[in-house]
Amino acid sequence: MFYHMNRIWVLLLLGGFWDSGVRHVCGIDIYTPSEVEAVNGTSVKLKCTFRSNVRVSxxxxxxxxxFRPLNSGADESVFYYQEVPYPPQEGRFKGHAVWSGDVLKQDASITLHEVPPTFNGTYICQVRNRPDVHGQNGEIILKVVNKVSLSELNILVAAVGGACGVILILLGIFVAIRFFKKKRMENDIEMHPGEYDKGPDVW
Structure with a gap:
């Protein structure tokens, strides 16, 4: 009987450790938007926050x-943080990726500057808070869209402004002609009132 009691205590103890381990494994949650859109050449923040049952430091x-390209090629490193930020020193993201988070506020976000179309793809945010070393990663699909260039925009504004200017000039000429015709008729009536008093047979 003593043997069976010891066995039960061992199983309970192991069960407690197992239960504690499961809570740690499932304790960290990562939150990201599913999709983000950015205009070609601008900056975009890739927001990633997390929640852990273990104290964060x-x-x-x-x-x-x-980063996972659209053609499903090999994943590329974009950024790494451990106590201090480690921006990329080579590759397509060098000079583009900067740290925007605060781990003490459970924020692991980064910002990409001057994004080109080659940045289209899926960005994977992985956060680990020891002993929470397992959990689902956050994934963001970034879509870089084109914009109207400044020269094209200037041409469009000039064309619309020119068309409006021509319309206003023509409208002004039309109003001026009507005004002068009316004024001349009033002057003729004042100078020759008798002629306008005659019947229709005279005309």
Whole structure:
């Protein structure tokens, strides 16, 4: 009987550790928007926040951002954070990716500057807060769209402004002609009132 009691205590103890481990594994949640749109050449913030049941500190949190191209090629590293930000030193994201988060506020966001069309794809945010080292990653689909260039916009504004100007000039000429005709008729009536008093047979 003593053997069976010891076995039960061992199973309960292991069950407690297992239950605690499950809570740690499932304790971290990552939140990102599913899709973000940015205009070609502008900056865009890729927002990633997380929640952990374990106390968050600057030493315990690591953040990894990776990029998956539209053609489903190999993932590329975009950004890494561990106590301090580590921006990329090579590749397409060098000089473009900067840290915008605050791990103490459970924010692991980054910002991409001057995004080109080659940045179209899926961005994966991975956050680990030891001992929360497992969990679902956040994924954001970035769509870089074109915009009307400044020269094209200037041409469009000039064309619309020119058309409006021509219409206003023609309208002004039309009003002026009507005004002068009316004024001349009034002057003729004042100078020759008798002629306008005659019957229709005279005309």
């Amino acid at each position: 600057s030493q315990s949190v690591t953040v990894s951002w990776n």
